[in-house]
Amino acid sequence: MSENSPQPPFPTRQSNRDTAITRAMQSVADAVPRAATDPQRPRYHFGPPANWMNDPNGTIYANGYYHLFYQHNPYGDVWGHMHWGHARSRDMIHWEHLPIALWPSHELGEEHVFSGCASITADGTPILIYTEVGLAKDGKQPPNEQWAALGDADWITWQKHPDNPVLDLKSHGGPDFEDDWRDPFIFHEAGRTFLVLGGNVDATSAIALYEATDGTLANWQYRNIIHATDRAAVRLSECPNFFAIENEAGGKDWVLLTSPHRPVDYEVGDFDLDTYTFKEATKGVLDAGHTPHVTNAHYYATNIIHAPDGRVILLGWIRGFPEGHGWNGCLALPRVLTIGPDRQPRQNPIAEVEQLRGRQITFLAQELPPTTTIVATALEASVEIITHLRIAAGHSMALYVRASNCSDPSLAITYDGTLLSIGETTIPFTLEAEEPLQLRFFIDRSAIELYVNDGRAAITLVQPMPTTLVDVEIDAQGGNVELLDFTAWELSQSWV
Numbered sequence: 001m002s003e004n005s006p007q008p009p010f011p012t013r014q015s016n017r018d019t020a021i022t023r024a025m026q027s028v029a030d031a032v033p034r035a036a037t038d039p040q041r042p043r044y045h046f047g048p049p050a051n052w053m054n055d056p057n058g059t060i061y062a063n064g065y066y067h068l069f070y071q072h073n074p075y076g077d078v079w080g081h082m083h084w085g086h087a088r089s090r091d092m093i094h095w096e097h098l099p100i101a102l103w104p105s106h107e108l109g110e111e112h113v114f115s116g117c118a119s120i121t122a123d124g125t126p127i128l129i130y131t132e133v134g135l136a137k138d139g140k141q142p143p144n145e146q147w148a149a150l151g152d153a154d155w156i157t158w159q160k161h162p163d164n165p166v167l168d169l170k171s172h173g174g175p176d177f178e179d180d181w182r183d184p185f186i187f188h189e190a191g192r193t194f195l196v197l198g199g200n201v202d203a204t205s206a207i208a209l210y211e212a213t214d215g216t217l218a219n220w221q222y223r224n225i226i227h228a229t230d231r232a233a234v235r236l237s238e239c240p241n242f243f244a245i246e247n248e249a250g251g252k253d254w255v256l257l258t259s260p261h262r263p264v265d266y267e268v269g270d271f272d273l274d275t276y277t278f279k280e281a282t283k284g285v286l287d288a289g290h291t292p293h294v295t296n297a298h299y300y301a302t303n304i305i306h307a308p309d310g311r312v313i314l315l316g317w318i319r320g321f322p323e324g325h326g327w328n329g330c331l332a333l334p335r336v337l338t339i340g341p342d343r344q345p346r347q348n349p350i351a352e353v354e355q356l357r358g359r360q361i362t363f364l365a366q367e368l369p370p371t372t373t374i375v376a377t378a379l380e381a382s383v384e385i386i387t388h389l390r391i392a393a394g395h396s397m398a399l400y401v402r403a404s405n406c407s408d409p410s411l412a413i414t415y416d417g418t419l420l421s422i423g424e425t426t427i428p429f430t431l432e433a434e435e436p437l438q439l440r441f442f443i444d445r446s447a448i449e450l451y452v453n454d455g456r457a458a459i460t461l462v463q464p465m466p467t468t469l470v471d472v473e474i475d476a477q478g479g480n481v482e483l484l485d486f487t488a489w490e491l492s493q494s495w496v
């Protein structure tokens with residue numbers, strides 16, 4: 001807990017659902033006024049009413065709503081006392097906060113409710129499956145178990161499953177995982193239901209595959225390890241997501257996302273249902289955003305939603321905000337994830353984001369002079385900007401955002417033909433001959449997202465930004481930079 005966090009009224013070894021949730025929600029309500037006064041708090045990125053959030057959990061579309069559950073500490077703005085917060089939305093932009101869904105049942109020996117997924121049983125009951133972290137016994141942490149909770153028809157009130165654990169290391173039928181064995185993620189294929197989990201076995205950090213043996217989703221059979229990484233390289237592959245995306249050729253690309261205590265890794269390849277094996281064709285980093293000495297990944301712990309129109313929506317936690325402001329953590333803008341013919345991912349914000357657009361400012365196409373050109377002044381600080389620039393071979397440019405009437409830039413994006421940088425993150429990025437550079441970025445107080453050339457790269461950044469008016473300028477750094485277009489939109493707040 002940080003010094004500023006209210007102390008939870010522990011110990012609560014006999015808490016039942018209602019008292020645990022009432023107490024937790026009161027603690028969140030008490031922190032709301034403080035969180036609301038922080039000028040750096042994002043205005044259109046989703047966050048809890050107050051206090052801490054990390055991973056998006058149990059993300060699913062059901063009965064006309066997108067449901068978002070999330071790792072939540074109701075008792076402070078740092079990690080701890082893991083509960084599941086809950087919100088729902090019709091458009092993934094405007095969210096309605098709902099009561100806390102899951103709480104640690106101390107009377108059942110539960111210390112934390114870790115990450116997991118949502119599904120619907122064969123009889124139509126909403127189900128959440130998550131990792132239970134037990135209370136230490138005799139100073140020893142029990143191994144993780146996978147537990148479930150059953151919901152009412154509106155997905156609002158949850159009860160722990162009578163058959164918990166639904167999956168444990170004593171009976172799972174697979175190899176001897178060590179104690180960390182967590183973050184179940186459900187997917188469906190060929191009318192069958194599967195679940196993946198991340199865990200450590202022998203010298204590897206592995207992704208294990210299980211299959212539901214009946215429609216209750218409370219009985220699982222071990223199938224195989226579909227992916228393994230040397231533990232010298234990855235401490236634990238957290239939050240695995242494994243799913244198929246239909247490609248333009250009418251086939252399927254299988255995607256594995258893992259959060260390995262650094263930026264999220266992707267692998268794209270083929271899944272063989274007969275042998276339960278995954279063969280990767282391409283791999284890389286999904287969103288390289290990081291700030292050394294603050295966090296090694298600003299975008300982390302992904303999850304997905306299958307939207308009713310067929311889109312695969314990628315969700316991720318933005319992390320690396322300072323403590324002590326009554327809130328910490330938010331959800332990145334939901335992204336449409338597609339796989340290109342090169343079997344590389346493309347990430348683009350959902351079109352629904354455009355509802356936030358307000359006043360629009362454009363700047364005329366032109367060959368930029370060799371020094372700096374101011375392309376927008378006195379913009380409200382919450383903005384979306386799209387610009388295309390043609391940069392002659394061997395030349396470079398820098399785009400700066402600064403508080404109006406302030407000479408020091410708050411944000412710099414630079415490109416030199418091979419390297420693209422924002423903040424302290426630099427990635428290799430090359431363009432075809434004559435291909436313009438497209439920058440699309442969102443500034444929402446201290447949360448910033450950059451998308452490059454139709455989502456071929458995405459970078460998330462956390463850093464303090466001006467909170468009133470900003471100017472944008474482009475430095476052609478000697479010339480040979482053509483501005484093809486520049487549009488900025490002031491964005492309205494969506495939920496605060």
Ligand code: FRU
Nearest residue numbers: 055071082114115238239301
């Ligand atoms: C990832 C993670 C998960 C875990 C959860 C706990 O950020 O460490 O592996 O379930 O957060 O809050």
